[in-house]
Amino acid sequence: MFPSGARLSLMVETPVGAVAGAVNMSVASSVPAGGAMAQSASFDEVSVSMVPEAREVDVGFEYGLALSDRSDLVLGYAMRRNAGHVAGRSDRVALLGWRLSF
Numbered sequence: 001m002f003p004s005g006a007r008l009s010l011m012v013e014t015p016v017g018a019v020a021g022a023v024n025m026s027v028a029s030s031v032p033a034g035g036a037m038a039q040s041a042s043f044d045e046v047s048v049s050m051v052p053e054a055r056e057v058d059v060g061f062e063y064g065l066a067l068s069d070r071s072d073l074v075l076g077y078a079m080r081r082n083a084g085h086v087a088g089r090s091d092r093v094a095l096l097g098w099r100l101s102f
Contacts, residue, residue: 005066011078013058017085021050052085064099072099 002008029044060078067073074097083091 003065007062007064007066007072009062009064011058011060011062015056015058017052017055018050023048023050052082054082054085054087056080056082056085067098070101073097074099 025046025048026043027046028041030042058078058080060076062074062076064072064074074095076095076097078093080091083089
């Protein structure tokens with residue numbers, strides 16, 4: 001099915017992402033009408049979750065065909081679900097390349 005020296009690689013991966021945690025920040029909620037110098041501003045504590053909406057999952061393949069002892073022709077495709085750890089966002093990428101080893 002494959003010529004001599006051909007290689008097919010399949011991949012399924014989930015990139016690194018936070019699984020727990022939060023960041024607490026003090027955010028200015030109001031500034032007096034006379035300007036910041038007249039009185040001090042009011043601050044509220046805000047907590048922001050570091051846990052992503054959904055985990056990203058990448059699925060793809062790479063096909064390499066040996067052209068010589070030192071070079072390969074490479075064709076690849078990958079699809080990302082929940083790209084950037086955002087629920088519902090998807091992304092696709094295809095590549096055609098020449099790899100030279102030296």
